[in-house]
Amino acid sequence: MDRFINDLMSQMTVAEKIGQLNLVTAGEAVTGSVVSTDVESKIKAGKIGGIFSMSTPQRIRAAQELAVNHSRLKIPIIFGMDVIHGYKTIFPIPLGLAATWDMELIQETARIAAEEASADGLNWTFSPMVDVSRDPRWGRISEGSGEDTYLGSRIAEAMVRGYQGKDLTAHNTLMACVKHFALYGAAEAGRDYNTTDMSLHRMYNEYLPPYKAAIDAGAGSVMTAFNDINGVPATANKWLMTDVLRKQWGFDGFVVTDYTAVNELIDHGLGDLQEVSALSLKAGVEMDMVGEGFLTTLQQSLDEGKVSEEEIDRACRLVLEAKYKLGLFEDPFRYCDESRAKEAILNPGHLAKAREAAGKSFVLLKNEGQVLPLKKQGTVALIGPLANTGANMPGTWSVSADLDNTPSLLEGMRSALGDQVKIVHHQGSNLLEDAAYQERATMFGRTIPRDERPEAEVLAEALAIANQADVVVAALGESSEMSGESSSRVDLNIPAVQQRLLAGLLQTGKPVVLVLFTGRPLTLTWEDEQVPAILNVWFGGTETGKAVADVLFGDVNPSGKLPATFPQHVGQVPLYYSHKNTGRPLAEGQWFEKFRSNYLDVTNEPLYPFGYGLSYTSFGYGELTLSSAELSRGGKLQVSVQVTNTGNYAGEEVVQLYIRDLVGSVTRPVKELKAFRKIRLEPGQSQEVVFDLTEEDLKFYNAELEHVAEAGEFAVFVGTNSRDVQEKRFTLK
């Protein structure tokens, strides 16, 4: 590779090298204000290194032909896309996938996404998104794996493996791009693109590990973040991109900016376009997405001595290396096999996997009196603004989904259940009372029709339908565009108009099941008090409707566990299980005590803790045992527990292990997830679950940012969620 690239670069002019650093959009699926223009003539002039959001082998072949037949040095283009949770076969949103706690399944979903996207000509995806987020006001919490560092790191690895496979030159793999580097999930007040300011200690221990895990798994590229970090925006942050990413972590791929992030450095207040482009290159960026600051100013900066040719060469080399690793120099058309798309895209195997993944992502939040599973008989009233909108099933960031042909919940349920169950339907209410808000919340073709009649009239009609049924399924919550990019919210309730509908449905006296659509943790305090059964289905993707039918009627036993805490009240945010103890902790189970760390008006507890999720069956935990009261350096400690399915359904359980370092040179969280195991048990069946703990699991970054395990006492907790655990103690020698 080095020889090949040295030879190629020796023939390149500076302008051609700068051209390789330019990533443009073909004009489909744009999220910013600038749309790339004049793509064809720029390809011929060697001014484009990559194109994103262009698809189909025919179109990509045409663009690639321009590059390899009409540009001077015939350098192929890299083709990217936001393939985030599936390509055409859409899987649950990433937060939902995280709720499966099933790494094999997550890897498979990424593999299928790569299989389909590469069959459509692509070779690069802007995924995985690994931003830890503890703020459900932030709409993009939906795109990541939630609040936890450990779970997020395991998922990051699984996704990179799924996309990249073992061989990046294979025609069915994609190069991964880890994003958004870094700390994008910690935007102040949960407002998108907002500032982050964070101690190094917290960064290293809690926010950076998932990016590092993805890089250690071999991710070929990294995307910068939009946000400011401690005074230096990520896209101009040399410490981050050069010292941490390259020097400390040894990353050898390339860094691309987020959409027009170089240009946005002007608004951050770092200078004019020429200045910020130079800053960004020098900080360690190789490719400039859409804004063309590099293309239009780097030559001048070179002439004025503001950047060096070595800096341009470094960036160009890394972009060319990525193309080499993808095998594009060998065969620029290796991803353009027109016959593959027909076989790969939306094939029955992929759809079956999407149905399975959706069912496994659902989290049963409440099931009083075993309302669920329902019997396959009688009449079900499916009511609510999310009941019959196919376009809202794929969820946010599914740019390549075929919205017109995605079945709605109603359609999916009908096709799964056939004539065993009669389903009657009514929209029940608008998504939001305020039409202008509803418009903002249903962009990009994800519309939900409005009923402009008086609310009482619509409600009365819906209740008449509900009264015909044996059971009511209320399909409520957020539309898919109420989460995702630039979709922050300060109110985390189900919209009030839908709550009024729900209250009406409860008054019918029929059993009511709330099927909750959401891209973030919501505050469900009222619903939890009033509704007997709540199934959180996030946004389940293409096969949502069938998967909901599978779970509601007991063909699939729900096993999802929350990857993010559901607060009681938005005022508790950020609320996460791995918080510090403080010097004035509140005793467990207490509400208020003067001069303790608490609130006057709400307890410190979440509504549903991290790791929580019910099943149709029940699991009994035997006594937690440790192989020893001491762990020696280099040795291992076995933590075991016997888990038994004590109910009547076969089911899956995620057995979770947390630790607490009781005394440290710096304060440590009250609990940290360190291992988990997902097991399947038949009724009456038991399994011994054994975890091996080593010194490695006890390490953290101390005040000097050394990764150490400190001798002393530790607590280890095992249980069904982060709250309901057993505890034992041991000592690290």
Ligand code: BGC
């Ligand atoms: C988003 C990225 C995405 C990019 C390209 C940006 O607005 O922040 O996550 O990859 O657009 O579509």
